[in-house]
Amino acid sequence: MNFTQIKDLEEKYYSQVFSRHPVCAVKGRGMYVWDSSGEKYLDMFAGIAVNALGHCHPAHVLAIKKQAETLIHTSNYLYTTPQLELAELLTKISGMDRVFFSNDGTEAVEAAVKLARSATGKKEVIAMKGGFHGRSMGALGLTWSEKFRHPFEPLVPGMSFVDYDNAGKLEKAITKNTAAVILEPIQGEAGVILPKDGYLKEVRKICDDNNVLMIADEVQTGFGRTGKMFACEHENVKPDIMCVAKGLGGGFPIGAALFRGIDFGRGQHGGTFVGSPLACAASKAVIETIIKDKLVENSAKTGKSLMDRLASEGMRVHGRGLMIGIDVADGKKTVLDLIEKKVLTINSENTVRVLPPLIIEKEHADIFVSKIKELKDERKI
Numbered sequence: 587m588n589f590t591q592i593k594d595l596e597e598k599y600y601s602q603v604f605s606r607h608p609v610c611a612v613k614g615r616g617m618y619v620w621d622s623s624g625e626k627y628l629d630m631f632a633g634i635a636v637n638a639l640g641h642c643h644p645a646h647v648l649a650i651k652k653q654a655e656t657l658i659h660t661s662n663y664l665y666t667t668p669q670l671e672l673a674e675l676l677t678k679i680s681g682m683d684r685v686f687f688s689n690d691g692t693e694a695v696e697a698a699v700k701l702a703r704s705a706t707g708k709k710e711v712i713a714m715k716g717g718f719h720g721r722s723m724g725a726l727g728l729t730w731s732e733k734f735r736h737p738f739e740p741l742v743p744g745m746s747f748v749d750y751d752n753a754g755k756l757e758k759a760i761t762k763n764t765a766a767v768i769l770e771p772i773q774g775e776a777g778v779i780l781p782k783d784g785y786l787k788e789v790r791k792i793c794d795d796n797n798v799l800m801i802a803d804e805v806q807t808g809f810g811r812t813g814k815m816f817a818c819e820h821e822n823v824k825p826d827i828m829c830v831a832k833g834l835g836g837g838f839p840i841g842a843a844l845f846r847g848i849d850f851g852r853g854q855h856g857g858t859f860v861g862s863p864l865a866c867a868a869s870k871a872v873i874e875t876i877i878k879d880k881l882v883e884n885s886a887k888t889g890k891s892l893m894d895r896l897a898s899e900g901m902r903v904h905g906r907g908l909m910i911g912i913d914v915a916d917g918k919k920t921v922l923d924l925i926e927k928k929v930l931t932i933n934s935e936n937t938v939r940v941l942p943p944l945i946i947e948k949e950h951a952d953i954f955v956s957k958i959k960e961l962k963d964e965r966k967i
């Protein structure tokens with residue numbers, strides 16, 4: 587099938603809800619993706635910060651294969667050991683007590699908010715302007731963007747917003763009905779927005795002083811993306827609930843809410859597919875490989891050198907680890923121009939987001955820098 591035929595099929599049969607890049611991916615290996623005409627692309631966005639080990643990493647593939655041949659699904663009526671082993675591993679690396687698995691990041695946020703309401707008996711949640719937490723009716727209530735929210739209102743009541751990176755405004759917004767504050771340690775979809783150093787610590791203190799739960803949405807920042815296993819570690823902050831997904835499964839759909847000091851009552855939450863043996867075995871292989879191959883350290887080191895090099899080329903660059911934003915005149919056009927040069931990225935408005943697999947090496951960073959520099963020299967950004 588040629589690309590025109592592929593596009594026709596999509597237009598005819600698939601919801602037109604997505605704005606796609608003009609590429610049909612057919613194969614991936616490591617840092618690279620191949621399209622339907624055999625062209626090879628350097629993947630610098632990892633399926634939106636998901637393919638932590640790159641594409642088809644042998645340890646990931648082997649774990650999925652072995653588990654698929656053993657036991658794929660049972661529901662949570664039965665105990666399964668891959669689920670419990672992954673839960674134990676997650677508590678160890680996060681310092682949290684317990685885990686509830688979900689199928690993605692949105693569901694992790696849903697679980698977090700339900701848990702916050704049930705554990706505190708209070709109803710209100712304060713989220714941040716610019717924040718993104720998903721698009722289900724619950725999570726959408728915490729997602730800032732008008733364009734995502736407006737067609738679907740009214741959303742779940744009890745959600746409000748304050749300025750990100752402004753502890754004073756957060757403190758003022760808390761009432762006796764506030765169950766939780768939810769925030770991203772670095773705002774991802776907003777365009778890689780970093781708060782000032784010390785802000786997360788201030789949020790932690792405000793939550794403690796007011797008996798309010800702190801929910802860290804680490805769906806995008808977790809599992810080494812920012813150069814620490816979890817981004818809250820940059821400030822030694824421990825939330826009460828942490829939402830994770832994306833890098834957790836390395837491409838296999840799975841998310842989780844991790845929490846400490848609280849738990850659901852029996853029967854308060856659930857899901858047919860959550861924590862399936864297959865998803866958990868895949869995810870365990872991802873985390874073990876991240877640790878064994880020191881990919882968190884690689885994220886910190888390669889991310890910093892990539893940012894330094896982009897800055898020295900005169901780019902307006904911001905981020906941490908391998909969560910990098912480059913501000914350009916026209917974000918969408920720059921992403922399309924990079925595709926012409928066989929490099930895949932994404933954009934939030936006029937910020938090009940660079941979120942490569944954590945396995946990135948210097949040779950890949952070199953290619954990226956040279957391709958974006960070419961665009962600059964051609965006066966295209």
Ligand SMILES: Cc1ncc(COP(=O)(O)O)c(C=O)c1O
Nearest residue numbers: 690691692718719720774805806
């Ligand atoms: C911080 C954050 N929370 C939640 C979500 C929703 O996750 P998912 O798309 O896996 O449902 C995202 C997705 O981009 C995200 O970046």
